[in-house]
Amino acid sequence: MTVILLRHGRSTSNTAQTLAGRSEGVDLDEKGREQAQELVRRIGSLPIRAIVSSPLLRCRRTVEPLASALGLEPVLDERISEVDYGQWTGRKIGELVKEPLWAVVQQQPSAAVFPDGEGLAHVQARAVAAIREHDRALSEKHEGDVLWLACTHGDVIKAIVADALGTHLDTFQRITADPASMSVIRYTALRPFVVHVNHTGDHLASSLTAKPSEKGDGESKDVPPGDAVVGGSTD
Template sequence: MPTVLLLRHGRTTANTAGILAGHMPGVNLDDTGMAQVADAAKRLAGLPLAAAVTSPLDRCRETIGTALGDRDLTVEIEPALAEYRYGDWEGRKLSELAAEPLWRTVQTHPSAATFPGGDSAADTAARAVRAIRERDARVLAEHGPDALWLACTHGDIVKAVVADALGLHFDLFQRISAGTASITAIRYTPERPYLLRLNDTGSDLSDLVAARHSVDDPQPEEPGGTAGIVGGGR
């Protein structure tokens, strides 16, 4: 099955200022963010990416443009990969928001959180997960089971997709980290998803080209086979 590389955008001016950016306009990468994405571009350079999609927000479009360099690859906009709409919280300092009663809910019971004037956290996570899974199926149909594809999005979106892949309840997604310009790799199969990388900012990614055949990521030869169980117990 295809492998999706989830690329979080590089560090932004809002990250530096400690502001909850959400859908604010004019949030761009800072100098550190540009350097982070340049490093990510080097790591992606040798990979045969079959497709690329991005959140419509400027920081992601800026990130994926740099990460892809001069590849002849059309980047599609995927609105479902956009950041949460934080409503009245958007543009406020994180240090101020930490004093709000809802902040604790967001941290410990996010499935119950709806941002004032904004999105339900659970609904946002669900539409992002659905978009990634549906896009992965489309890549499989168009490019075959060995395809690699890239999706540029936001930290909480990456965490939600990883939680789903690991079979975790959404309330546990805050236990997952996705740093700026990090790469997370997931391969969906008929049996289960495999998390191949998480919050990766430095490793060689070339082995992902052959991830489908990796002995550390076995596939049963037929439905109900035990190869995965044996491999997972090594």
């Protein structure tokens, strides 16, 4: 099972340098709308079987062109919604960097709890649970490997990728998730494999369309699913 974690396109809040959080009505800006259209070309002929999205407007707008092209109806899941930043919501980033909590968010995010909002540790728990649940359900529904897409938010993606890498949440600020970027994780019974992080190029790797036994990029039909090749590659 492989999931493409798509961050929404650039929003009006990104442009204004404010922390959108769960503010209502934050839409894509002109660049973000272009990015949403470009997704159809960037993903190309990859066999996406399902689209799951944060219910916030900027995510729904981002997947609209792709969903239309693929003939899919996005499923909205609150568990991959943006962080509830509480009293920080809507404030200028330039103001927030002066808050004592900002240093905690940067240096020990697992301990960061936003005033009247939620903690980043809770965000990771809910988001990872949602991704893994959708992954299992789609695997059972389609009886095998499925490629699917989840459109969500920067901090949420970083938290999911950190979990897949097996690193502590306190290291998640080392991960980048730019607007309209795609990070790809393949889940197996044994472990996740992080295939791409912050992909912003024209096309995702064509290897995503191949089954493990058909690949020549480091996987082998002789290696059990979920095992890593000793030596790093079969090429």
